Amino acid sequence: MTPRRLTPPERYQFGATLGPLQVPRHDPCVRVTADELWLAARTPAGPGTLHLARAAGELVATGYGPGRDWLVERADAIAGLRDDLTGFPALAAAHPLVERLARTFAGVRLPATGLLFHRLLRAVLEQKVTGTEAFRAYRKICRHFGEPAPGHADLLLPPDPAAVAATAYWEFHPFGVEQKRTMALLRAALAAERLERCTDAADATRRLVALPGIGPWTAAEVVRTVHGDPDAVSVGDYHIPNTVAWGLAGEPRGTDARMLELLEPFRGHRGRVCELLGRGGIAAPRFGPRMPIRSFARF
Structure with a gap:
């Protein structure tokens, strides 16, 4: 193909x-700069x-390999x-901060990769x-399961769901993943073929949350990028309810229920509003210690 x-x-x-498609500080499968994207995929x-x-x-798109x-x-x-973005400017005008952020980041769009398991792997982790x-x-798992991708970008293909599903859960401990997340990942790998066939965000969300270990947060993180769903809200997030409560109401702490209440006027673009608040550096005051960084590699 030309x-x-x-x-x-x-x-x-x-x-x-395109930056959100890449895991920070080196992604074995994706590379994004100010002017280029290299994306390895199992299509x-x-x-x-x-x-x-x-x-x-x-934008010039060039492909390599069978896919x-x-x-x-x-x-x-x-x-x-x-x-x-049809209708979003009118919704954004209802709140001065959202309106300002919408203008500032008017050139930012939501990707829709259509590549579900790769994003689901990352979300589960x-x-x-x-x-x-x-x-x-994520980097350790991609290097362990990855195979050289077509082209000359020196990337690895994302892990093959069949190979992941055939791996015992304890083999993920050296990668730093405990049994609970590993079991969710293995169930997702077994269901990967039918998940990839989902035609839209609603279908994908319904099938995802039916899997044990995958809830609304994980599903929203996936469909926002895979299907470009601007309304996907990551319910259950550690930070986002506080961010929304602070940005939209000046309240330093918020629950999921309060977050959804504040986002309701933006229905259809609620996930986009959360993204804008994050891009704008809106963050609630911190009152407690940061979450510790742990390692499960020796389990």
């Missing part, structure tokens, strides 16, 4: 839009790598160009632990 040329919207922010058509680059006001056509065909969604712990485990 490279595909895409026209981004005015003020489009490449790095800010329905086979392994592939997508290269997306800015050039003369356009190249699938990736290039979906490149506009991965770049966030299918993200529909991020359950109830610090980012440092989760990202460390």
Whole structure:
């Protein structure tokens, strides 16, 4: 397939839009800079790598490997160009902070990768632990299960769900993952094929939360990136209820119920509002110690 040329919207922010696809401090499967994305993937058509680059006001999508056509065909969604902001400016105008953040980050879009298990792997590892712990485990697991990706970017393919499902739970301890998260990951790997076939965020959410060990938080983290769902709210998060309560009501602490109440005027874009608050650096005052960083590698 020849490279595909895409026209981004005015003020489009490449790095800010695609940065969330990459785990911080080196991702074996994804590389994002201010001008380039390299994404290794296991597509329905086979392994592939997508290269997306800015050039003369356009985005140029090039694919490698058996999955190249699938990736290039979906490149506009991965770049966030299918993200529909219709009606959001009117909703944002209801709150001065949200309106200001919406203008500041008007060029940031929500990607929709269509690659569910890779994002689910990361979300399960991020359950109830610090980012440092989760990202460390993700990198170790990707290196253990990964295979060289097509192309010349020196990336690894994300772990094959079948290989993950065939692994005993105790083999994940050296990666820093305890039994509870490992069992959720193994169940997800067994269900990966039908999860990948989900046609939209609602279908994916319904199937995800039916799996033991996967709740609303994990499902929201997945569908917001995989299906580009702007309304997906990460209920059960350690920080987001406080962030929303502080940003929208000046309250230093908030519950999930209070968060949803404050977000209700933005229904249809509630997840987008949470993303904007995070991008804007809005954070509630801290009153207690930080969550400790632990290691399960010796268990």
